[in-house]
Amino acid sequence: MSLYWRIFLLNAAVLVTAVLLLLGPVTVSTPVVLGEAVVLLAGLAAMLIANAVLLRIGLAPLGRLTRAMSAVDLLRPGSRARVEGPGEVAGLTTSFNAMLGRLEAERAGSTARALSAQEAERRRIAQELHDEVGQTLTAVLLQLKHVADRAPAPLREELHQVQETTRTSLDEIRRIARRLRPGVLEELGLHSALRALTAEFTSGSLTVRHVIGPGVPRLDEAAELVVYRVAQEALTNAARHAGASAVEVHLSGRPGGAVRLLVRDDGRGIGPAGEGAGIQGMRERALLIGAELAIGDGPRDGTEVRLDVPAVDTAAAAAAAVSTAGSGSGSRSGSGSAGDLGEGNR
Template sequence: MPGPPRRCASRAGHSRRRRREKAVPMSLFWRIFLLNAVVLIAATALLLGPVTVSTPVLLTEAAVLTAGLAAILIANGVLLRVGLAPLQRLTRAMTTTDLLRPGARPAVGGHGEVAELITTFNAMLDRLEAERATSAARALSAQEAERHRIAQELHDEVGQTLTAVLLELKSVADHAPPAAVREELHQVQESTRASLDEIRRIARRLRPGVLEELGLASALKALTSEFTGPALAVRHHVDADLPPLSRDTELVLYRVAQESLTNAARHSGARRVDLTLERAPAGMELSVRDDGHGIRDAVEGAGISGMRERALLIGADLTLSPRPGGGTEVRLVVPLHHGSH
């Protein structure tokens, strides 16, 4: 009857597999301890048996003892080198890990508690990156809401107040009898108008209404126009067939471009900046290149850290690198599966 033997063989196979799964790898402590114990027991057995030590020690006896000691040291050195190598890789990973620049995790190697330690460290990094992404998303969302509120108040309160002041100044200047007084009032009127324009410009930067109304391509073109002036020429190239992008992705692309242009205008000493948004094999690619003095060894400030946090929110890859001919290039690559609606 073939049925029962097959069932018995199946149960035996499952039992063996369960025993293998339950087997716990020997820890580093016990491997070192057992190796030393084996060597010392062997040395003791030799001393109690055929090997003896004379007084004074003979040359052959000294050679045997020296060889035994060398064997112990070499065996311990090899075992420690092999056993602690994963810990050395883990130490390097701990000292170089940056949550704003997620990279490859240290490979799980070794046995017992060493492998468990590396696995726990990788799980901790995953948890920290997820928590940082969540907290950064909340902070950036609150920041955008605050920018929206401030821009609205600048437009509705300060802007309307200055507009009323302009109208009053014009009325007073038109009825002022002395020509000198009228000239002074016109100068004050022009200063007030310049202040009103500056407030409107700040409000547009805080809340890019053109992004919501006309889309990303128009918003980037308007942004380059704002930064173009006598001291800085900003050129742009935006692909005409951009794929549909989510609102968060469009906002991240716009803010990264805005921060990159701000840094180029204020800190790089550049005369020309090129902004490009196009399709790439890896997804959508935003590039901002300037001909300034480059980033050199400057410490990254809050602006660049903010760009990195925004890039992490949409799974994008942000790099800042010096250009071969001088200057800096900011490159943001957005995978399409993250950026699409």
């Protein structure tokens, strides 16, 4: 029976009973005597209680569905509202779950396209920095050296300073190009890329240590890129926002062919601040390969970022599902991932 008819029939039963009682044994005198007033008030209380109980029972599934709707997060997919209650409520919950599934698939597809375009643009910019700007600065360095060798002594020192400034700029451009396009990842693999990444972040105020466990299963290209970008963003957050002095990067194999990345620092932790574009970018990347990302406080204060990458077959199936969802969702543009390369937005 639908919720409408349940409420209507209960109200009708209560009202009919009240009318029959008034027409039968219950009468109202003028003025109203105490016994009649007690009977009328008791009847009114019974009507109100019956309606309240029915509405509480009938509308409880709607309240639970409302709470489930408010707790939905497309970056943490998989949660669904429990189907229960009368026919209309159960149908509404089923429709909501189906809509949520379509939204998750479309979000994953649009994010995959946006991140793919982002990586392509990064490769193009890195290539231009290396080929155009880098070669131009190299030529400038050679010309400065040629001029400095023939310049008078008073001018030679200034030219040497210009050379050092130009050389520093060239090194910075190369560093930016490496971060935009991790060539070591493509050429030497994930292990070497993580070693180079930890060495890049190690400085006088920050010590980064990497630990790569034995027998780490080999990942495909997409999964390796996700692991590298998550480690890069976690290290950027630790260096820029956490006030950390030491960071550990662990890469280890898990049962069933899975891989775990663990980045742990000794900084101030996340605290009550919400997740920024950097962390949201990490979650979006993790969704592309069906990985699970957990960010929270470390065992000894600080922040711990844990990425669990499923086995190669499972990750490939997740990537294929995302690709299928993306191709079936039309030409909608995705939100992309902001701040997952050095911007350091928690």
